[in-house]
Amino acid sequence: MPELPEVETVKETLKRKLINKVIEDVNVYYERIIEFPDVESFKKMIKNQKIKDINRRGKWLIFELDDYYLLSHLRMEGKYIYRKVSEPLSKHEHVSFNIGNDTELRYMDTRKFGKMHLVIKEDLLTRKPISELGLEPWDKDLNISYLKNKYKNKKLPIKTVILDQSIIVGIGNIYADEILFLSKINPYKKASELSNDQLLNIIKYTKFVLEKAIKLGGTTIKSYESSEGVHGKFQNELLIHGKQKEECPNCNDIIIKVKIGGRGTYYCPTCQKDSN
Structure with a gap:
C-alpha cells in the first residue's frame, strides 16, 4: 500500500505534467471508485475544471481544481498513468480524465480499492475523509x-x-x-x-x-x-x-x-x- 512517502512522490511526479491542464471530459468504468458524489454528478461537476495545484494530506492526493477539490486515495494498488485517447483501455483502468492534446490521465487499480471524492472547496476541512485525519508528522503540534x-x-x-x-x-x-x-x-x-x-x-x-x-x-x-x-x-x-x-x-x-x-x-x- 502506498504510504506517505509514496503518495508525496506521486504528488510531485503528477505536478510536473498536470498543472494548468483542463479536464475536458471524464469516463468512469468502475463506479465504486467514486465515493462522493454520485457518478453522474461527479462527471458533470469535474468537466472543464482546470488543475491548479496538487497537494497531499496523509495518504490522500488533493487535486485543486477551479471550484472543487478532487481527493484520491490509492489504497493497495492504485496508480496514475498517461495514455493517448486512442489507446485501448486495459481491464484495470477504471477512470480516465481527458486532459487535452489527445492525452488521458487514467486511474489504474488492480484491486479496485481506490476511492475518489469531489468536494466543494469550502467543505474540504469539515467533511470526511479529511476532517477525520490526525496531524502530519511535521506539524508543530505533534509533541x-x-x-x-x-x-x-x-x-x-x-x-x-x-x-x-x-x-x-x-x-x-x-x-x-x-x-x-x-x-x-x-x-x-x-x-x-x-x-x-x-x-x-x-x-x-x-x-x-x-x-x-x-x-x-x-x-x-x-x-x-x-x-x-x-x-x-x-x-x-x-x-x-x-x-x-x-x-x-x-x-x-x-x-x-x-x-x-x-x-x-x-x-x-x-x-x-x-x-x-
Missing part, C-alpha cells in the same frame, strides 16, 4: 503532550495504534516497523504505557524515516511506481521490515515476524525487548 493525550486510553499494542490515521497520518505497516525498531519499542507494548522518552522517539523517528523515504522516492516492494517504470529506492534502506530470520543490524539477534492486529510485524526481540 509528547499530544501523543500522551491520544494514547492515554489506548490499551492496544503500539504497532496497531501507530497506524491510526486519526492520530498521525501517513504511517503504514512498513514504516511503522522501522519507526518502532529505531525507537527500541516492543510492538506489543500498550500505547497507554509508553514513557515520555518513548513518545519522543516515536516523533523523532517518524520524521526521520519518512523524510529519508521521501528523498529516495518511497519504497517499492510489490507494485508501487511513482510513474510508469519509476520505482522507489527506500526498500534498499529497510532495517527490519521484511527481514524475517535475518540478523538484527544492531545486535545480531535473529529478527522475528509476528502478526499484530492482523498485520505482519517484524522486530528484534533483543533491541525491542519490552521493559515491563
